[in-house]
Amino acid sequence: xxxNRQRVSRFFSPRFKNIFFMAGSMVAxxxxxxxxxxxxxxxxxxxxxxxxxxxxxxxxxxxxxxxGEKVPMNHLGIRESLEQEMLLNTYFQSQSVLMLKRVHRYxxxxxxxxxxxxxxxxxxxxxxxxxxxxxxVSSAGAVGxxxxxxxxxxxxxxxINKDVDERYNLQKSTExxxxxxxxxxxxxxxxxxxxxxxxxxxxxVERELQNEKENSYYDLALNLETSRxxxxxxxxxxxxxxxxxxxxxxxxxxxxxxxxxxxxxxDSTIMSLGDYAQEKGISYHVLKFLNPWLINERLINPEKRxxxxxxxxxxxxxxxxxEYMNYSDxxxxxxxxxxxxxxxxxxxxxxxxxxIVAPGETIDSIAKxxxxxxxxxxxxxxxPDTARVKEKDEIMIFENx
Numbered sequence: 107x108x109x110n111r112q113r114v115s116r117f118f119s120p121r122f123k124n125i126f127f128m129a130g131s132m133v134a135x136x137x138x139x140x141x142x143x144x145x146x147x148x149x150x151x152x153x154x155x156x157x158x159x160x161x162x163x164x165x166x167x168x169x170x171x172x173x174g175e176k177v178p179m180n181h182l183g184i185r186e187s188l189e190q191e192m193l194l195n196t197y198f199q200s201q202s203v204l205m206l207k208r209v210h211r212y213x214x215x216x217x218x219x220x221x222x223x224x225x226x227x228x229x230x231x232x233x234x235x236x237x238x239x240x241x242x243v244s245s246a247g248a249v250g251x252x253x254x255x256x257x258x259x260x261x262x263x264x265x266i267n268k269d270v271d272e273r274y275n276l277q278k279s280t281e282x283x284x285x286x287x288x289x290x291x292x293x294x295x296x297x298x299x300x301x302x303x304x305x306x307x308x309x310x311v312e313r314e315l316q317n318e319k320e321n322s323y324y325d326l327a328l329n330l331e332t333s334r335x336x337x338x339x340x341x342x343x344x345x346x347x348x349x350x351x352x353x354x355x356x357x358x359x360x361x362x363x364x365x366x367x368x369x370x371x372x373d374s375t376i377m378s379l380g381d382y383a384q385e386k387g388i389s390y391h392v393l394k395f396l397n398p399w400l401i402n403e404r405l406i407n408p409e410k411r412x413x414x415x416x417x418x419x420x421x422x423x424x425x426x427x428x429e430y431m432n433y434s435d436x437x438x439x440x441x442x443x444x445x446x447x448x449x450x451x452x453x454x455x456x457x458x459x460x461x462i463v464a465p466g467e468t469i470d471s472i473a474k475x476x477x478x479x480x481x482x483x484x485x486x487x488x489x490p491d492t493a494r495v496k497e498k499d500e501i502m503i504f505e506n507x
Contacts, residue, residue: 115505164192170340173226173297176326177340191334191341196352200229200485201238203356205342206349208239210361212251216280223284231343232301233283235335241274241398242493249273252283262286269406270413276398298323298336305335366419373412376405386417391460391500393417463499474501 154204166185170177178184195202196467216230233239248255250273256266262282264272272278290300290308302323303311314326323336345352376382379400383393394400396416405413469489473480483489486502495501 127444159450161189161197163168164189164196166192167344170344172301172336172343173228175296178322180250181324182341187334187337188340191337192344192352193486195341195345202345202354204240205238206354206356207360207362209234209346211364212239212276214364215276215374219277219280219284223281225287226297227281228297228339228343229287229301231339231346232304233280234342235338250279251276252279254279254282258286265411267412269402269404271401272399275397275403277397278399296321296323301336301339302328302332306332350402365396365414368419369414369416371412372405372415373407373410375407379403379405388418459503461501461503463495463497465500467495467497469495472501472503478503 166189169179170188174193177188179188188456213230216233217227220227220229232253236248237251239251241250243249244269246251246255247270249259252273254264254273256273259273259279259282260266262285264275264278264282266272286304287300289304291297294300294303295307299311299315306329314328315321318326320326326500327333349356379393380390380403383390386393393415396418400415407413459476461476463472468484469480472495473483483501483503487505489495
């Protein structure tokens, strides 16, 4: 017992107290230094967004109009609704760049038809809002740049059968849309309401105006899709008109230009469009690209209707169209059975393959086949993350040689 007390007394002697105090101080200093280093490391290494990544709200104009009708920017919820759509355009970069590139190809033809029909020019942004100028079929079955349902299209005299779907014909579908706008304006007497009716129908808009005792789109409490619809159109008008304001800098050469072409009249049956294309000195792919309304491999025409098929002018390099590729019809096709050759690259350009989706194929299996990331396939072909490819879809793949 005495020995233990002696050891304890020696343990807490002034000499040992100094040693433990110094050791404890050193440990504390090390811990503090490590904590400071960790904090600095966290702020510098683990938080890179605070160093170089900055996100800004999308700037909004003080005044806006649609078809000459003023947007009440100072009303409750107007700026917030517009900002929502502006942010989606600003920060969905891949889709927004594609839209900016495409408008230069398709707006000129649409603008002419709108003017000929005395429809305000702003309705071209409605077509852009509907389809982003991509030939997609909606979940409800709407088709073409104007996303028309079959019943509406046929009511406005567009032909739809197993060989032809004129909803894919830009000229004829735009003409049909113009006739709809005229009919809607006769009922609603307001272009903004006409635009809203394209989403929910003339009767639907009239019913809401009557039920809510209002006369302006901006004062209506509509379903979610229609309540956003006009703001989406307004946002696209602002975005396309002032892309640099939202951080998009495209040079003239970056835009897709209208394809120099001419039309030929056909009033008989074409049993093979592939053979017809060869006779005209072009590929089947080019024929389909310029005439997406030809939805089959043939054109059966027992009634001898008159159709106008668009053909490209020869010797126009793709570089003049904003695509930077030289087209050749004499390129041998790749060995893959489901691919057709579309472009002959030069030594500085990628090899471009048009893959025809076979039964059972998915975007993942196609990406694996060509050894490219799925994300790139989606970007190259404007395929949303939630969309699936379907049999006979054409998928563009860029391969490095």
